[in-house]
Structure formats: C-alpha cells, structure tokens
Amino acid sequence: AQxxxxxxxxVPVFEEAPVELRCNYSSSVSVYLFWYVQYPNQGLQxxxxxxxxxxxxxGINGFEAEFNKSQTxxxxxxxxxxxxxxxxxxxxxxxxxxxxxxxxxxxxxxxxSVKP
Amino acid sequence: DAGVIQSPRHxxxxxxxxxxxxxxxxxxxxxxxxxxxTMMRGLELLIxxxxxxxxxxxxxxxxxxxxxxxxxxxxxxxxxxxxxxxxAVYFCASSGQGEWGYTFGSxxxxxxx
Numbered sequence: 001a002q003x004x005x006x007x008x009x010x011v012p013v014f015e016e017a018p019v020e021l022r023c024n025y026s027s028s029v030s031v032y033l034f035w036y037v038q039y040p041n042q043g044l045q046x047x048x049x050x051x052x053x054x055x056x057x058x059g060i061n062g063f064e065a066e067f068n069k070s071q072t073x074x075x076x077x078x079x080x081x082x083x084x085x086x087x088x089x090x091x092x093x094x095x096x097x098x099x100x101x102x103x104x105x106x107x108x109x110x111x112x113s114v115k116p
Numbered sequence: 117d118a119g120v121i122q123s124p125r126h127x128x129x130x131x132x133x134x135x136x137x138x139x140x141x142x143x144x145x146x147x148x149x150x151x152x153x154t155m156m157r158g159l160e161l162l163i164x165x166x167x168x169x170x171x172x173x174x175x176x177x178x179x180x181x182x183x184x185x186x187x188x189x190x191x192x193x194x195x196x197x198x199x200x201x202x203x204a205v206y207f208c209a210s211s212g213q214g215e216w217g218y219t220f221g222s223x224x225x226x227x228x229x
Contacts, residue, residue, distance in 0.1 A: 043222045108158045
C-alpha cells in the first residue's frame, strides 16, 4: 500500500517570497505522484503530476515539483508567491502502471497563507 | 466542457433522514470516484467505478452508504439513515483511461443535525 506525509500543516509566507511545500511518500512499488490545489469552497484542481521522465515537473500557476526517488520525496516549489496562491495544497500518490486508475491516496494537506 | 457537476452544493438534513448526492462526470470519462473530506480524516476514497461498474468499495464506511452508477453520465451516493458523523464535504471526480489526473467537482457540503 502507498501513503503520503505532508510535513507541514500550515505554511505562512510573505508575498513575493519563495515557498516549498514538503511531501514524502511510502510505497513498495513504483508510483505516480501528484499535487492538487484547493481554493476555499471549491473542489481540487490538478497542479502537476509526475508519471515518468524528467524528475523536475512544471505545472500551472508557476509551480514546479521535483521527484526524488532516493528520498521518496516530491516537494512543491514556487520562486515567488502571490496573494492568490493562498489555498490548501494536497500531495497524492498512486501505484504506477496497470490498466486501472486505481486509488489516489492523498496527504492531509498543507495550508499556504500568503501575507502582504 | 462544464466539468464534473455535483448537486446539491449544500445539504442540511436531520439525523435519520435519507440523503442522496448526485454527480455528472465529464463526458467520455471512464472512471468515477466518490471522496469524503473531513478535518479529522482528510480526503478518503469511498468508492470508484470503471465503465459504470463498482471496482472498489472498501472505503464505504458502513451499510448505510450505497452508491450507484446506472449509466455513464450519472452517479448517486446515498446515505440512509444519516447520522451527524456523516457531516463532511463529499466530492465526485472523474478521469479518462490513461489520463492519470482526476477532475473534481465542487463538492456537496453535507450537514446532519
């Protein structure tokens, strides 16, 4: 089975500062990794995903994440945040391959609060 | 595309009543998922369907919960009887074969009093 740990439940940061949201996963098999964002009173929106290839993945809204197999991590980064990035961010994992979409396992989420 | 459509957006009901949540997935998507989100437990997968067939319902909390997908464009999640501990936001999501990334609906916030 797979599991996800988001190390920080809340991350406060000032506008235009860089941010890193940490995610570690556990799995005995190869995985696919995802980051989702949830704005207040909305559903989750896919930011980016790692399936294969380059370990540095670029997503929407200027976010990027790096897959590190040896450290079983998939941290999310943005070099300069905006007030509009205030939201909750979820890391997710699922087993690689197979014919089925399978079960996407989510972390507990990190609330990013961007202050002016 | 209108995305994944859920109804109602908000539901307040009394304990013991039957509650039905509805979902219309994106046209052409083969997979449909029901998730529940609470502060204590985060996002939990309740059940998912592939081509209208339930594949894994191991996340359904108990027999009070049931889900159906009578056709490719409609699914329901029913709770009967409802209890206060069922209060949560329920999300529906859909995905196409091989797309590896779900599209979520806006959710139904259920409050059982």
